[in-house]
Amino acid sequence: MPLREAKSIDTLAADTREAKLTLSADPPLTLALDRHTSTPRLGRASATPRSYAANEFVPSDRRRLFTHLINDTSLTWKQAHRALDRCLQCWDATGSLDSITDYPEFDTPQFHTTRDILQAADSSYHDLEATKLPDSTDVAVINEAGLSPLDRTLLPNSYKQVDPFTGDTTSLPQFHVFPSTSAIVDALITQLDAHTAEAVGIVLDESSLLSPLVESALETAGIPYQGGPGFIDDSDVRTFLRLSDAVFTGSDLRVAELRPLIERLGIDLARTADHRRVDRVDIGSAYEQFADALHTGTVDDAISTYELAAETSLTHLREECAKLGLLSTAFTPQRLTQLRYYIESFDIPVDQPNEGILLTDGAATSYVDRPVVFYLGLGDGWAQQPPDKPWIDPVEHVQQDLDRFEILLQNGQERHFLVQASQADADTSPCVYFQDLVEHSVESFSDLPHTTHGADATRESVGTPFVAPDKPDTDPEPPETISQSTLQRLANCPREEFFHRLVESPTTIPMARGTVIHEAAELCVTHPDAVRERHTEVVDAMLDQIRAYATTARERVERTQCEIALKTIQRYLDARPPTDTPHETYSDRSQSNNLADRLGLTVDSPLTERWFQAPDIGLHGFVDLLHSETALIDYKTGSKSSAGKLRQQAALDPLHDEPNFQAAAYLAQHRRETPDQPLEIRFVHLLEHDTQLARGDTVPLDELVTTVEYLPCTFGEFAARREAFDAVTDYADSNDRVKALDPLGYDAYREFFESHDLPREGVDPERREAIIQSFIEYTKTRVKDTKYVERGCRSAIEDIDGLVGERYLTEDLDAFEAFVTAQRERLAAYREEGFPIRTNEDGPNWDRVDAQDLVIDDV
Known part of the structure; x- marks a missing residue:
């Protein structure tokens, strides 16, 4: 890749050695040339025009001038800073402070005021304007094009011009392309140590992520550096x-x-x-x-x-x-x-170390006086955007900045270019100036001569393991029981389960709201009369528990939701009161009820907040309400889902994108309590229609409840049940199902399916199709040999598949319990070997990962 060959600092020092004074617009270059001076002398051998005129190493009078403006005028701080900044820029770019008001945009009272203050105040700009070198002074000027019109007022009539370029072309070393920012920093730090720090310069974009990462890595490694944070x-x-x-x-x-x-x-x-x-x-x-x-x-x-x-x-x-x-x-x-x-x-100077590695900004300098230079990133931030000011020629500005960029890339006897291949799944854009330095299009660093590092780090379908330094809980035996929420984390993102055990999860406002509403629901069972009599006090206490998490403006909304939830609970329990039935596989609560404590009430019902721990199925958890011998209640404050969707979310092969195993877990537990009976879990969504309820509208209870059933039978046995027959014939008389099965009758229908164990869809397809054909022939011989009979029989069996899709059957819970066992074994293995990010090729559903800032997808 050809580019104009730049003179080294040593060459520039040789070219200007005979001059009494060397001027340049680049402060780091003037400092470097001073260091290269071997002849003793008074004063500086090299300087910027303003530093020479003001006799200051780095003139810094903007803050003092700003203080003048805010103390001596009525300008606001923002107005004063803007006016000061524009006036000084114009003064430098045009050579005249008065010219600022020649531009209509700045011909305003605040700019007139600022100009007058600056005319009267001492400054390095006045010093430069008032100083002119005598013709007898032997002056060398490096890169005269870089001097501003105000800088040029210092120059004598004759002086030596020194071109920063040799007139030849050269090429860059290869770029070292890394997969990530951290990989760049790791590669850099391995090349550095405290003993060689004085020989190294690092150029990067100070506004990029690389800057703090490099500074942190150097501090961690004990390597001194200068030019860091301000x-x-x-x-x-x-x-x-x-x-x-x-x-x-x-x-x-x-x-x-x-x-x-x-x-x-x-x-x-x-x-x-x-x-x-x-x-x-x-x-x-x-x-x-x-x-x-x-x-x-x-x-x-x-x-x-x-x-x-x-x-x-x-x-x-x-x-x-x-x-x-x-x-x-x-x-x-x-x-x-x-x-x-x-x-x-304002750039406020601070005491910084003047030894160690030199850090510098890739958009602000041309020269780095170090023998070894690392260039990091080389992205868009390395080019200066032309300021949108009327006194700036954007074409000239870009050309000068391109000159600076070419010079910058050629510092040091050893040069190393470390760049990142991509970021956020898109190729990293190289600095726009590379387009001017090559004849072909440059859209990524792969379009430039390069060597790739870390290319073999391909992404595996299950990710790479994450192992804690101390490997806590490294018990090779599977845990005795796990909760349904643990199941969901393991299914979605095992690494989140790791951090869930290590990091406390903060309570959020939905969590606080859900907790206090569940506590209120328990009181509605244990103290229904007291809750009614002390309604306002109960709602006040509920709100008080939430208030710590809610904004002041939201408190009224939260109070309304507490009112709605409380009334809905009471309405549901009034309509369907719980049955006080003993339960053997549930034990006493082990958690407190803060709302009850606030109200001076006790909670000792054998039906509410019941704990179960079932090693034989590997599960534990809390049930909100044991409503009856065969029904469980779980209160929800989130959005309502249908029974069909809940069953879909509990799919095991493949796992659903939003796994939800609560219904399966609680039904699996309750069939231990009540075996061989139909069971159901009812999810009561207390805030589902909160807008209508807040208006005083009546919402039927059924619209607030989702019921998921368990039937202790196989799919074939379910097909033979009366409820299945009634469901598949619940159509108009003209429907093929009705025309086929009504004449057949339930008894004949039942006899067929009791003697033919129909597999569900996707299980043993050949046997399933054979039984379907047999059922069609069976029905034709008893009804009529017509197409509508065939269509009706096949459609009826498809309906049965749909009916089962909203329920759990025996084999479903058997499969779920086997899944729990497998997950417990996986959890034991993860504790020993490490927790991966993903369990499938597509990776986790990140919307369901609470610890996203910890679970970094870096594979």
């Missing part, structure tokens, strides 16, 4: 600003939002409180003192309180606030906004 990146400054913003946010702030900030103050709160409102949690005295300082004290008070709590020093922040005249002012939200805007808008 003032705004200081952890204490950032925490102080964010914590102040959090305090001013108000009562709706959540613990999760506050956690990383208060940890800096040495405060640790339980993860389960992450979604609770801060005003409902005891944060601790350090936080309360800081909040009090913000609300009642000055900026200096807030800084001092933070320093005391965090055991740190914010000296630089206090100095900047003093320069701005803020220290003794009240710390208000407006003051915080101003302070944050200032810190984000």
